[in-house]
Amino acid sequence: MxxxxxxxxxxxxxxxxxxxxxxxxxxxxxxxxxxxxxxxxxxxxxxxxxxxxxxxxxxxxxxxxxxxxxxxxxxxxxxxxxxxxxxxxxxxxxxxxAKPLLIGNTHKPYVILVVGVNGSGKTTTIGKLGRIFQNQGLKVRLAAGDTFRAAAVEQLAEWGKRSQIPVEVASQGSDPASLAYEAYAKAQKAQDDVLLIDTAGRLHNKEGLMAELAKILRVLQKIDPTAPHECLLVLDATIGQNAHIQVEVFQKIARITGLIITKLDGTAKGGVLIALVEKFHLPVYAIGVGEGADDLKDFDAKNFAENLVGLSE
Ligand SMILES: Nc1nc2c(ncn2[C@@H]2O[C@H](COP(=O)(O)OP(=O)(O)OP(=O)(O)O)[C@@H](O)[C@H]2O)c(=O)[nH]1
Ligand SMILES: [Mg+2]
The missing domain is CATH 1.20.120.140 (SRP54, nucleotide-binding domain)
Structure with missing residues (x-):
C-alpha cells in the first residue's frame, strides 16, 4: 500500500x-x-x-x-x-x-501500427509501450519497420533487449511492408498478445513514404481485414499548432485511432493538446513527459488540466 x-x-x-x-x-x-x-x-x-x-x-x-x-x-x-x-x-x-489503450481479446495478436513524422518519438514510445504491456502480463513483440536507417533498427532492438521483448528486424533498405507481414505472421504463430510496428519518419511531402505506409496497411489487411487494430499517431508537442496539419495528413492515409503526444516536458506549448482534442475528437492514449522508460503516462484529463494550468503550484 x-x-x-x-x-x-x-x-x-x-x-x-x-x-x-x-x-x-x-x-x-x-x-x-x-x-x-x-x-x-x-x-x-x-x-x-x-x-x-x-x-x-x-x-x-x-x-x-x-x-x-x-x-x-x-x-x-x-x-x-x-x-x-x-x-x-x-x-x-x-x-x-482520455482513454487507456486497452488490448482487448478480440484480436490475437492485437496489431498496433505507430506512425508520425520523423523525430516525433515513435520508436521511444514503442519501447515504453512494450514495457507497459509486458508488465501487464501480455506477450509482446516489436517490429522495426523503419528499415531505412540502421540506427533506427538498433534503437528499437536496444529497447527490446532492455525489456526482453523479441524484435523483428530486416536488413537495411528492405521492404518495410514485407517485414510487417512477416512479423504479423510470426506473432500469430507465437500466439503473442500484442504486435507493435514501428515505421519510418514520414514527411507529408514525401509521396514515396506515404505510399509505403499505404502498402504496410494493405499487407496487414491480407492477414486480417480489420488490422491494424490500432493506428497510433505520435505527435511532438513542441511543434505547437503545426500538429494540426500532421493529423490531417495522416488521417488521409490511415484510420488514426488514437494520439500519443510526446515531449510535453520540453515545451510551453502543452496547450496544443487541448486544441487537437477540440478539433479531432481522437482518443489520447498516453502522453510523453520525458525520455526515460517510465516517462510515458496514462492520459488523465483532470490531472493533466490541473498540472497544465499550474493549479497545484
Ligand atoms: N524530452 C522528451 N524527449 C522525448 C520524448 N519522447 C521521445 N523523446 C526523444 O525524442 C527523440 C526522437 O525520438 P524517436 O523515438 O527516435 O523518434 P522517432 O519518431 O522514432 O524518429 P524517426 O525514427 O527519426 O522517425 C529521442 O531523442 C527521444 O529520446 C518525450 O516525451 N520527452
Ligand atoms: Mg524511429
Missing part, C-alpha cells in the same frame, strides 16, 4: 515537473493579467490572448473566456479562482478522449 502511494506521488510529481514549462507560462500570464479584482472586458480579452499564445487554439480560448464572462462578469475574482475555473473547463473538454 505504502509502495503504491509512493509510486503515485512520483507519478504526479513527474507529470507536474514535465508540464512545468507550459504551466509556468499560464501562471505568469494569469498573475500579470489579474491585477485588479473585477472581471472586466479588458481582462477577459487579455486572458483570451494568453490562452491563444499558450496554443489552446482560438476557438477554445474564445469558448473558455466566454464561459467565464457568463458566470463571473463584473464580479470580484481571484487568481486562484481563475486557475480552478480553467482546470475545470479544460477537464470537461479532455475527459471524453
Amino acid at each position: 505504502e509502495e503504491e502511494e509512493k509510486n503515485n506521488n512520483s507519478w504526479f510529481s513527474r507529470l507536474k515537473e514535465g508540464l512545468q514549462k507550459s504551466s509556468h507560462k499560464l501562471t505568469e500570464g494569469i498573475s500579470s493579467i489579474f491585477t485588479k479584482k473585477k472581471l472586466d472586458n479588458e481582462t477577459l480579452l487579455e486572458l483570451e490572448d494568453l490562452l491563444i499564445s499558450a496554443d489552446l487554439g482560438v476557438e477554445t480560448a474564445q469558448k473558455l473566456t466566454e464561459n467565464l464572462r457568463k458566470s463571473r462578469f463584473n464580479e470580484d475574482i481571484t487568481q486562484e479562482e481563475i486557475h480552478s475555473f480553467l482546470a475545470q473547463e479544460i477537464t470537461k473538454i479532455l475527459e471524453p478522449v
Whole structure:
C-alpha cells in the first residue's frame, strides 16, 4: 500500500515537473493579467490572448473566456479562482478522449501500427509501450519497420533487449511492408498478445513514404481485414499548432485511432493538446513527459488540466 502511494506521488510529481514549462507560462500570464479584482472586458480579452499564445487554439480560448464572462462578469475574482475555473473547463473538454489503450481479446495478436513524422518519438514510445504491456502480463513483440536507417533498427532492438521483448528486424533498405507481414505472421504463430510496428519518419511531402505506409496497411489487411487494430499517431508537442496539419495528413492515409503526444516536458506549448482534442475528437492514449522508460503516462484529463494550468503550484 505504502509502495503504491509512493509510486503515485512520483507519478504526479513527474507529470507536474514535465508540464512545468507550459504551466509556468499560464501562471505568469494569469498573475500579470489579474491585477485588479473585477472581471472586466479588458481582462477577459487579455486572458483570451494568453490562452491563444499558450496554443489552446482560438476557438477554445474564445469558448473558455466566454464561459467565464457568463458566470463571473463584473464580479470580484481571484487568481486562484481563475486557475480552478480553467482546470475545470479544460477537464470537461479532455475527459471524453482520455482513454487507456486497452488490448482487448478480440484480436490475437492485437496489431498496433505507430506512425508520425520523423523525430516525433515513435520508436521511444514503442519501447515504453512494450514495457507497459509486458508488465501487464501480455506477450509482446516489436517490429522495426523503419528499415531505412540502421540506427533506427538498433534503437528499437536496444529497447527490446532492455525489456526482453523479441524484435523483428530486416536488413537495411528492405521492404518495410514485407517485414510487417512477416512479423504479423510470426506473432500469430507465437500466439503473442500484442504486435507493435514501428515505421519510418514520414514527411507529408514525401509521396514515396506515404505510399509505403499505404502498402504496410494493405499487407496487414491480407492477414486480417480489420488490422491494424490500432493506428497510433505520435505527435511532438513542441511543434505547437503545426500538429494540426500532421493529423490531417495522416488521417488521409490511415484510420488514426488514437494520439500519443510526446515531449510535453520540453515545451510551453502543452496547450496544443487541448486544441487537437477540440478539433479531432481522437482518443489520447498516453502522453510523453520525458525520455526515460517510465516517462510515458496514462492520459488523465483532470490531472493533466490541473498540472497544465499550474493549479497545484
Ligand atoms: N524530452 C522528451 N524527449 C522525448 C520524448 N519522447 C521521445 N523523446 C526523444 O525524442 C527523440 C526522437 O525520438 P524517436 O523515438 O527516435 O523518434 P522517432 O519518431 O522514432 O524518429 P524517426 O525514427 O527519426 O522517425 C529521442 O531523442 C527521444 O529520446 C518525450 O516525451 N520527452
Ligand atoms: Mg524511429
